Each structure stands twice: as structure tokens, then as C-alpha cells.
Amino acid sequence: MINHVLFLIERYDTESESFRYVHEVSKYLRSKGIESHLICFSDKAMEIDSGFLKVHTVPFLLHGDNFFNWMMLVNIEFVRKIRELLEVESFDLVNSVDWVTIPAGTAGAKLLDVPLVVTFNSIEHERGMDKMHSFVISDLEWDGANEANAVIVRKKSTSEAIKVFRLDPEKVFMIQKPEDVLKVYEKYMKVKA
Amino acid sequence: MKILMVTWEFPPHKVGGVASHCYDISRYLARAGNEVHILSFGNENRTEYQDGVTVHRVNCGTAPDIVSWVMVLNYKMQKKGIELCREEGFDVVHAHDWLSVPATVYLKKSFKVPMVLTLHSTEYGRSGIHSPLNKMINDIEWFGTYEANEVITVGKDFREEVKNLFSVPEEKLHYIPNGVDLERFRNVRDVRDEFSLDWEKIVLFVGRLCHQKGVEYLIEAMPETLREHPEAKFVIVGKGALDHYRKMVYRKGVDQKVYFTGYVSEEMLMNLYYSADVTVMPSVYEPSGIVAMESMAVRTPVVASYTGGLKETVVHEWCGLHTYPCDPQSIKWGITTAINDMTWNRWLGKNGKKRVEKNYNWDIISKWTYMVYRKAVGEY
Numbered sequence: 223m224i225n226h227v228l229f230l231i232e233r234y235d236t237e238s239e240s241f242r243y244v245h246e247v248s249k250y251l252r253s254k255g256i257e258s259h260l261i262c263f264s265d266k267a268m269e270i271d272s273g274f275l276k277v278h279t280v281p282f283l284l285h286g287d288n289f290f291n292w293m294m295l296v297n298i299e300f301v302r303k304i305r306e307l308l309e310v311e312s313f314d315l316v317n318s319v320d321w322v323t324i325p326a327g328t329a330g331a332k333l334l335d336v337p338l339v340v341t342f343n344s345i346e347h348e349r350g351m352d353k354m355h356s357f358v359i360s361d362l363e364w365d366g367a368n369e370a371n372a373v374i375v376r377k378k379s380t381s382e383a384i385k386v387f388r389l390d391p392e393k394v395f396m397i398q399k400p401e402d403v404l405k406v407y408e409k410y411m412k413v414k415a
Numbered sequence: 416m417k418i419l420m421v422t423w424e425f426p427p428h429k430v431g432g433v434a435s436h437c438y439d440i441s442r443y444l445a446r447a448g449n450e451v452h453i454l455s456f457g458n459e460n461r462t463e464y465q466d467g468v469t470v471h472r473v474n475c476g477t478a479p480d481i482v483s484w485v486m487v488l489n490y491k492m493q494k495k496g497i498e499l500c501r502e503e504g505f506d507v508v509h510a511h512d513w514l515s516v517p518a519t520v521y522l523k524k525s526f527k528v529p530m531v532l533t534l535h536s537t538e539y540g541r542s543g544i545h546s547p548l549n550k551m552i553n554d555i556e557w558f559g560t561y562e563a564n565e566v567i568t569v570g571k572d573f574r575e576e577v578k579n580l581f582s583v584p585e586e587k588l589h590y591i592p593n594g595v596d597l598e599r600f601r602n603v604r605d606v607r608d609e610f611s612l613d614w615e616k617i618v619l620f621v622g623r624l625c626h627q628k629g630v631e632y633l634i635e636a637m638p639e640t641l642r643e644h645p646e647a648k649f650v651i652v653g654k655g656a657l658d659h660y661r662k663m664v665y666r667k668g669v670d671q672k673v674y675f676t677g678y679v680s681e682e683m684l685m686n687l688y689y690s691a692d693v694t695v696m697p698s699v700y701e702p703s704g705i706v707a708m709e710s711m712a713v714r715t716p717v718v719a720s721y722t723g724g725l726k727e728t729v730v731h732e733w734c735g736l737h738t739y740p741c742d743p744q745s746i747k748w749g750i751t752t753a754i755n756d757m758t759w760n761r762w763l764g765k766n767g768k769k770r771v772e773k774n775y776n777w778d779i780i781s782k783w784t785y786m787v788y789r790k791a792v793g794e795y
Contacts, residue, residue: 284554287482287547294486295558298517302524325490325521332497333525354479358487361476365490 224404224411227251227258228313228330230300230323232293234264234279239343240319243376247317248275250400259311261303261326263296278303290355293322300326304333315407317341321359324366331369337410340370348383363387371410374403416788417450419505419522421492423485423514425455425470431623432593432705433511433535436569439596441468443781452499454492454518471495482551485514492518500526507531507788513538513552516559523562529791532563533591534577540700540723541627557581564791567784569593570724573702589787592724593703594777595712599681603689603713610674610687615648616754619691619715621684621706622698624655629697629720634660635743636697636750637669643751649673652687689713692760693753696725697738697746704728707735708775711767716760718749728775734767 229248231240241262248258252274264279271277280299286292300323307313317339318327324340331338346353346360353359364387367373373394375381381396395406420441424434437453445451445467457472464470473491478484496518499505509531510519516532523530538544538552560566560581567589568574574590577583611617618640622628630651640647649672651660657675664673679687688694694710696719703724707717711728717735719725729735736753738745753760 284558285550286554287551291482291486291551294490295517295555298520298524301521305524305527325493328494329497329521329525332494332501355483358476358478358483361487362490 224256224314224407226313227315229260229317230327231262231319232322234262247400247403261300297325301329304330321362324362328369337371339372340366341374342380343376344380345383347386348379372406417505418507419452420509421454421515421519422511423456425453439777440781442466443777454496456488489517493521496522506792513555516555520562529564531565531791532559533567535569536702539580565787567591569703571727572723591780591783592775593705594775594780595708595771596777597712600685600713603685605690606686607690610650611648614646616646616692618647618649618750619694621652624653624657624660627700629699630660632741632743632746633697634663636746638667640747640750641672651675652679654678688715691715693718699740701725708771712771714764714768716753716763718753734763734770
């Protein structure tokens, strides 16, 4: 039985693909009586309740020498926020979105002892593996995908590219509709039970 | 008390002095009845037992730069650490230097367990803050001091540096020096024949071959020292910019009197300390100066820059001599004074050993560290 889902995305940007994914899924979850929380970065600490999604933004004072290193540190703040929310909330599942939240996602799921679902909007193999940090990002994606109980990809190209990780095909889902996301959640809640 | 120490280097993986420090402090804490676990880097993921300490190693691949590698290593250590914290339930987590700060802060925040951070040096002191990479490391050091419940520094001067650099509150800063395990010197032997002729006197340098250790100032001082003391033989132990310093020695025309050993085994290093007539530490920046302590432990006097931890480790004209940092003339004066009169040289050595036995032994240091842990967990 799912009552509370915790989402993690990089930053509070209502136009981003990740935010729109969380927005759509949480709206559907609300209609099924499930409460959703989202932790993400913003330069200000905010608590925003849209009625179907409670957003908790966390600021981080340090500026990294590059995006990869900075994001790895921001994940520590995500974990701090998870720990803080645990004082008043309980979560049944963590849904981490993209490599940028995998460190906090894996830590959060272990801490809460709940299933981890990782959603990829795209993966580094698809993006070209041509950046300085492509290999470490790809390793992180691989690690997160392996740690996850289920992996959700959102388009055909990602579902093709992710084959490089040699995951159990039964735990990879190509999903576009929010109702199918809930089916995945429920499947893994049952496995855990 | 159950302690989880997080360090990026632990023997046999050794790069700087942090590995030896963690090895000694963990053994002595375990001997005192604490349960000590180490979380560190290794060539493979495995758990091993060393002298009463449980060592958990995590493997980590390559990364484009040192900070990114540290981030990936810390991610792996964090994952292993969460598993360990759930199974073991530690009373305190203890990080060493910036390289283990992210994982330790994760554990602190995840399990609300008190965090202690030992700083062995700072990026500001090692390299200065000249690039985004330096700035990032400096920021992580600040972050570590900010998050830690208690901060330990390995030098008295260094304590002030950390306090001012990171605005650390006085009440959470502690000075606990490095130590020397005298048992390691029990079977030392004279290896003079392997490094010098029988009429030569060994002037020993031990450390990373880099600007921070002041190697270039020692090389600058060599020609004049040799004019006064042709019997001096410089033995340079350590890895780093070997080719650069070899060329410098060659240009100075003193290459016949300098022996670069590169890396030597722990046993040979102890033998070299014992065989040397003087150990020279021309460091530009040295928060603690463990080399000075190790040299003094086998009665070899030390000629050391008047900087950082060396100011307190070496007592001028009692167990060694102080020289001005970055000053070849001063280094030359120190070396020649130390080997001019060998009776005085032996007297300095004897005093040095007493000083180490009294002030820098791990029994005392582990007790002080334990008191810091107690303060961190709120029992103090």
C-alpha cells in the first residue's frame, strides 16, 4: 500500500522535463489518494504546496568547480532534508530522477528501507559521452540503475541506450503515462511486502 | 565506544602522512577497548582485520580530476557507510581531511551521529587558492569544519590557521599532535654503507618532492654546505617531482653528493633515520611535521624551518635547530652547525628522543582523541 512518495530532482524549475514528470505523476497519485513530496535545489529554501505536490527546496552555499562536483555535494543537502522530513513524514518509496539525484536517492532508500525507483529522462550514452565527466556520470547512472528496484525511461531512444547497462529487462519500463508509473510503484511495493 | 573512521588512505595505500596517522590512532584506540572500524579506498571491495581494527575497503575507478575522483570515492564510501551504520550503530564518525568529508557528512546527516574532523593540512597552506579546483577543495574543507561537531588540528599554529581561515568557533577546535610509534624503531640497524662512504655524514631529507617541502631551498644550500663540509652526503627520500629536482641538483654541480632514493620501504626508512647524522626539513608549510618526530625518535637531530608544527616539535638548540623558511643560507647554517660538533649533535639527538617519548606517543594522543569523541557525543 502506497501512501507517500518522495521524488528527487535537480532543481526547482517548473519548465524542466524532470519537474513536469513529477508534476504529472504526483497529480495522478493525488487522485488515487497518494501524497507526493519533492526535494530539489533552489537558491532559497522554500516549502510550496500545490495541493498535490509538496515541494521542499534546499539551497546550497558552495559553488563547485564544475557541475558534477557541485551536484555531488548538493546531494548531501538532499539527504539532510530527507532526514528532516522523516521527523514528521514517512515515505513508502523514493523516486530519483536522473543521475543528479542518484547519491541522495540510494542513500534515502537505504535509510528509509523502501524501494528505489530511478527515472531517466535520458542517459549519458544517449547524450554522446563527449563531456569531461561523461564516464563518471555514466558510472553513476549504471550504479543507480543497478541499485534501483525499477528503472523508468521516458522515450524509445533511452530504452535502447540503457541496454548498455545490461540490466534485468524485467525491471526497465518505458513509460509515458502517470497511471503506468503507479503500476510500477505498486509492483515493487508488493515485491517488498 | 564504537568508532567509524573515514579516510581515503589507509596502509598499505599510502600517499601522505594521513595513512600512518590513521593506522596508529586506530590501533591505539582499539587497544584501549574501543571498537574501531575504518572505511577507506582499496583495490577491491572487501573487509579485512588489522591489529584489532576492522577495515572496510571500497574500490573506485578513475575520474577526470582529483575532486571528481574524491566525489565518486565518497559516493561509494557513503553507500558502504550507510550499510555499516545500520548494522553496527556507531557512536561517532571521524573524517580525516577534505577527501573524506562528503561521505562522513552524509553519515552524520543520515544517522544523526556526531562527526569529528581531523585536518592534517589545508589547501590554502599546501597550494594557495589560485584556481577553481583549489577553491573547491578549500570550500569542502570549510564545509567539513562547519558540519563537524568537533575539529582536531595536528599543530598548534595550524589550529590558529584553521580557526581564522574557516571561522571555526574556538570551543569546537582541538589541538592534538601527531605521534610516533616507538615500537617501529625497535629493530633499526645502521645502513650507512648502503648510502654513503665511510667518511661521509648523512644529511637526510624525507618527504614528497614538491615546493611545499622546500626541496629547492635545500638544493640551493648544497654547494656552500659542501664547501664547508665536503663529507656531507645528501640522501633524499620520497616521491614527487623527482626529475625536476634531479636536474636542479645536476645544474648545481652537486649530483655526486646527492642520492635520490625514491620510495623506500618502511623498514628502510626507519633505518635511514637511525643512520643519518642530521635530518633536514626545509618546509615552506608544515602543519605537523611527523618526519621531525620520527627522526628524533632515533636520536637524530633535526634542522627544521621555523614554520607551523615544526616550531613546537623541534626545540631550538635542544633537540635540533630552526632555520628561516625559504632561506638557503639559513639552511646551510643549520646543517653545518649540526654536523660541526658531533658530541653536541649526539646531545641534541638524546634530548630529541626524550621529547618524543614524553610528548608524542600514541597512548596519550589516543586518550586525547577519545576525550574529543566524548565531547562530541555529549558525555563530556
